[in-house]
Amino acid sequence: MITHLHIVSFDIPYPPNYGGIIDVFYKIKALHTAGIKIHLHCFEYDRKPAPQLDFYCESIDYYPRRTGFSANLALTPYIVASRQSEKLLQNLLQDDHPIIFEGLHTCGFLSDNRLQNRLLIYRESNIEHHYYYYLSKAEKNWGKKMFFLVESLRLKVFQQTLQHASVMLTVSEEDTRYLATHFPGRKVVYLPSFHGNDRVTARSGKGTYALYQGKLSVPENTVAAEFLITKVWEDSFPELILAGLNPPEHLVKLAGQRSNIRVVVSPGEEEMNDLVANAHINILVTFQATGLKLKLLNALFNGRFCLVNPAIVHGTQLGELCTIANTSLEFKNEISTLFSKEFSESLIQQRKDALIERYSNQNNCKLFLNILNLS
Numbered sequence: 095m096i097t098h099l100h101i102v103s104f105d106i107p108y109p110p111n112y113g114g115i116i117d118v119f120y121k122i123k124a125l126h127t128a129g130i131k132i133h134l135h136c137f138e139y140d141r142k143p144a145p146q147l148d149f150y151c152e153s154i155d156y157y158p159r160r161t162g163f164s165a166n167l168a169l170t171p172y173i174v175a176s177r178q179s180e181k182l183l184q185n186l187l188q189d190d191h192p193i194i195f196e197g198l199h200t201c202g203f204l205s206d207n208r209l210q211n212r213l214l215i216y217r218e219s220n221i222e223h224h225y226y227y228y229l230s231k232a233e234k235n236w237g238k239k240m241f242f243l244v245e246s247l248r249l250k251v252f253q254q255t256l257q258h259a260s261v262m263l264t265v266s267e268e269d270t271r272y273l274a275t276h277f278p279g280r281k282v283v284y285l286p287s288f289h290g291n292d293r294v295t296a297r298s299g300k301g302t303y304a305l306y307q308g309k310l311s312v313p314e315n316t317v318a319a320e321f322l323i324t325k326v327w328e329d330s331f332p333e334l335i336l337a338g339l340n341p342p343e344h345l346v347k348l349a350g351q352r353s354n355i356r357v358v359v360s361p362g363e364e365e366m367n368d369l370v371a372n373a374h375i376n377i378l379v380t381f382q383a384t385g386l387k388l389k390l391l392n393a394l395f396n397g398r399f400c401l402v403n404p405a406i407v408h409g410t411q412l413g414e415l416c417t418i419a420n421t422s423l424e425f426k427n428e429i430s431t432l433f434s435k436e437f438s439e440s441l442i443q444q445r446k447d448a449l450i451e452r453y454s455n456q457n458n459c460k461l462f463l464n465i466l467n468l469s
Contacts, residue, residue, distance in 0.1 A: 096213075096466045098152070098191040099125065103136040104177065104199035106156070108144035109363060110290065112309045112339065114219035116388045117265070118196050120288035121217075124459040126150040135185065137177050137200075157182055170202070171248040172241075173222075178202035192466060195259075198222045198249065205258045213466070216259040219287075221272055223249035228382035232313035256280075261465060268409025285461060286453050287388055291395035294446045298439050301374030301398060303333040304429065307366065308389055310341035310357075318379040323348055323355060325422040331429060334377075337361050337369050370397045375432050377425075378402045390416075391453060394445055398437040401428055411452065415445055 103118050110119035122132055131152040139159040147154055157179040168175050183203050186193060192213035195201045197220075204214060223246045230242035256262060256273070261281040264270040270284040306322055308315035319336050327334050329352075336349055337358035349355045361369065370376060376393035378400060390412060393400050400416040403425075407413040417432060419425040 096192060097129070098131045098133065098189070099466070100133045100135065100186060100191050100193040101196065102182070102186075102193065102200040103134065103196045104173075106136045106138060106141040106144055106147075107134075108141075108146050111363060111366070113388060114197055114287075116289055117217075117219065117287040120290055120455060121459075121462075122147070122150050124288055124455045125462070128459055128463060130463075133191065135182055137179075155182070155185055169248060169251070171198075171222075171245055171252050173199045173245070173249075174202045174252060183208075198253065198256075201252075201255055205255045210258070212260075214258065214260045215465070216256055216262045218262060218264045218269055218273065221269055223247070223253060225382060229313050232317045232381065234313075238313075263462075263465070266409035267411075283461075283465060285465075286458055287391065288455050288458060289388055289391050289395075289453070291392065291449075291453075292455065293395075294442060294449060295371065295396050296394075296398060296437070296442050296445060297371060298437055298442060299398075300436050301372050303335055303373055304331075304375040304377055304401075305335050305337060305369050305373035305397075306377045306379070307337040307369065310336070310338035310345060314380060314382050316342060316345055317381060319345055320348065321379060321422070322377065322425075323352065326425045326429070327352065327355060328426060329354065332374070332433060335369060335373070337366060367396065373397055374437070375399045375401050375429065378406045380406050391449075394449060399432045399435075401425070401432060411448075415448060 101122065105115050107115050107118040107122065110116045125132060132150060134147060134151045134154045136156060137159040138156045139161060143156050160176045177199055187208055190212060192215060194215045194217055195204055196217050201216065203209060226242050226246035226249055230239050230246060233239040233242055257277060261283060262273050263283055263285040264273060265287045267284055270282055274282040306319055310316060310319060315338065322334065331354060334355045335358055339360050341357055341359060346357050349357045370393055376397040378387060378390050378393065380387060382405065387406050390406055394415055402416045402418055403420055404418060407416060417428050419428045
């Protein structure tokens, strides 16, 4: 029976406040609770080492990420080349424990011959070349736009390294189909993202504002926020709050031109949780149908009405718990309708029935342990 596990993370998984890093942290927490001894390897660049992780991990190694021009010269994608560390490889070779590579970012050594007798698990968070292609479409700066486009092409080629994985774990049913089609004969298993919610805490009644939240420095989220400001939000609507990490200056200025829109810059975890819980509508918009949007899962567990566009629930069964709009006019109509309603106890029960069954960390942990011991 497997009791030790290496996890190679693309970033330091604390605090768990964005995207795939939420999945990494809560996976570590669940596996620790199940008795697995975790050897964590993570790349350090814009976060400091986190002593909070020591409680959950048998060992932790930090590696500097090789950022800058030199890491962008190879045919290997920049997000991979900048995370290749000889020290990491030598540490992985010290034993024969299974290895999880979190995201394509960390798969620089997946094809290394010295690891081929190991159980090698790829944890997918996006189909990365699709994600970077959509980033290129959303980006307005031509230099960054070209970087995202070139990176998308490199990632598409590099994706073939996944044939060396013993098993691939996907975050959405759509991504499961994609990888199963492109890697026939390989083991591909749908394992929903781990997250910070053990129960549904959504409140009945009404709130006084709507919330859009996300990592606002990411072009995908900036474009969605601009769409809400310029195409959707009417002066007659209640307040719209845009909350997230590192919003660009132009977005703050754009929101500042409207009396009923404000930006909350880089809120802490407690403040963000309060914003989600007290909002009447959590609005989630994306123009990239990639991966599973963990902020949607968080809003469904903890918030009232969720108003989304089709891309945000693509490849999931979460659409049945949301109000869906596509065009700006549809968003306006649904916002008016939802602000006239109370969020009821029956809607809360509907979420409990659906979410606890499909997105339980405990159930996902059992599935993951079965994969570890049966692969």
